[in-house]
Amino acid sequence: MMYKNPRLIIDSSNPPEPGGIVWRSPSNIAIVKYWGKYGLQLPRNPSLSLTLSSSFTDTRLEYEFRDDTHGGSVDLDFFFHQEPNEAFKVKTEAFLNDLAAIFPFLKQLKLTVRTGNSFPHSAGIASSASGMSALTLCLCSLEDLLFGTLQDAAEFDRKASYLARLGSGSACRSIFPHAAVWGETAVIAGSSNEYAVPVGDQIHETFKNFHDDILIVNSSEKAVSSRAGHALMEGNPYAEPRYAQARQRLALLFDAMRAGDVETFGKIAEDEALTLHALMMCSNPSYLLIHPGTLAILEKVREYRAASGHPVYFTLDAGPNVHLLYPGEIIHEVRAFIEDELKEHCERGYIQEDWVGEGPEEV
Numbered sequence: 458m459m460y461k462n463p464r465l466i467i468d469s470s471n472p473p474e475p476g477g478i479v480w481r482s483p484s485n486i487a488i489v490k491y492w493g494k495y496g497l498q499l500p501r502n503p504s505l506s507l508t509l510s511s512s513f514t515d516t517r518l519e520y521e522f523r524d525d526t527h528g529g530s531v532d533l534d535f536f537f538h539q540e541p542n543e544a545f546k547v548k549t550e551a552f553l554n555d556l557a558a559i560f561p562f563l564k565q566l567k568l569t570v571r572t573g574n575s576f577p578h579s580a581g582i583a584s585s586a587s588g589m590s591a592l593t594l595c596l597c598s599l600e601d602l603l604f605g606t607l608q609d610a611a612e613f614d615r616k617a618s619y620l621a622r623l624g625s626g627s628a629c630r631s632i633f634p635h636a637a638v639w640g641e642t643a644v645i646a647g648s649s650n651e652y653a654v655p656v657g658d659q660i661h662e663t664f665k666n667f668h669d670d671i672l673i674v675n676s677s678e679k680a681v682s683s684r685a686g687h688a689l690m691e692g693n694p695y696a697e698p699r700y701a702q703a704r705q706r707l708a709l710l711f712d713a714m715r716a717g718d719v720e721t722f723g724k725i726a727e728d729e730a731l732t733l734h735a736l737m738m739c740s741n742p743s744y745l746l747i748h749p750g751t752l753a754i755l756e757k758v759r760e761y762r763a764a765s766g767h768p769v770y771f772t773l774d775a776g777p778n779v780h781l782l783y784p785g786e787i788i789h790e791v792r793a794f795i796e797d798e799l800k801e802h803c804e805r806g807y808i809q810e811d812w813v814g815e816g817p818e819e820v
């Protein structure tokens with residue numbers, strides 16, 4: 458493991474004072490999608506995402522030195538929106554125990570995680586990207602606080618991204634402002650399968666002012682998890698051509714984003730959304746995550762675009778909810794369109810209004 462470091466051990470004759478670290482980290486929306494993985498959370502193709510703003514997780518990591526070894530495993534309490542949460546505790550404990558070779562000091566501490574999302578828990582908005590990135594940023598801050606080993610900001614971000622990837626692939630892209638690429642691609646120097654790299658400084662201003670309104674069509678838990686969906690790509694007859702297509706699309710998308718070409722960006726975004734769901738329909742077993750309301754929205758978006766000429770596009774995650782992508786300049790027109798035509802397809806009329814943002818911040 459690239460970050461294995463047996464030297465990160467607290468000197469028990471000089472233990473740290475108890476303390477806490479807080480990070481706020483956003484979700485992100487992939488334009489070229491990560492779908493299919495191998496080995497230890499490595500992507501079959503590169504992906505490119507926009508970093509969001511209003512959908513975020515706040516995570517506070519509290520630590521206190523403890524002298525015994527707690528049976529050789531991490532000692533953790535977990536609170537989600539102020540309530541103890543056993544399911545998250547078990548998941549997070551397993552994740553932290555897996556990081557023992559990277560952060561041996563974790564087993565010397567009593568840890569408490571207090572976390573919460575800016576969006577309703579039951580909204581059907583995936584929180585793994587914001588949640589995992591917030592947690593790994595806290596861990597890197599803790600390392601730096603205890604050992605002073607992550608002073609370089611770029612190195613700090615890279616390590617946080619690497620660790621977030623181990624927790625949930627898409628989370629590694631949330632670390633960076635505006636836009637990020639995860640996965641090796643010839644078009645981005647320094648790109649890697651192990652962590653995401655920032656590309657915000659290479660894209661046109663238009664995309665830094667993009668909006669992503671998330672239309673919640675259905676908030677119930679998905680019938681097939683992302684984890685299971687990635688696994689089904691292994692037997693999918695279209696897998697290899699799909700990975701090649703994603704590599705090609707990423708190169709075209711990156712060119713378009715550098716040039717400020719919204720139309721090409723939008724075409725690729727929609728093609729990727731439909732490809733993702735087509736892959737699910739071609740899996741064995743096949744499955745469907747889109748709902749009738751999803752399709753109704755997609756059709757209305759294309760009709761509205763054709764009729765109005767406004768550059769409004771859709772994308773989808775692995776679920777029924779629609780992300781509406783558009784430049785900030787047309788927000789009033791688009792919000793009226795949502796109100797008049799799309800809201801009726803949303804569960805309880807719920808829409809999470811979001812936009813491209815500056816990335817995580819230590820609070």
Ligand code: DP6
Pocket residue numbers: 486487489490491492498504585624625626627628683684687733774775
């Ligand atoms: C469709 O990152 O949730 O949103 O690595 O198993 O945690 P795990 O999967 P996850 O997959 C996200 C897939 C996607 C596309 C994307 O975000 O690139």
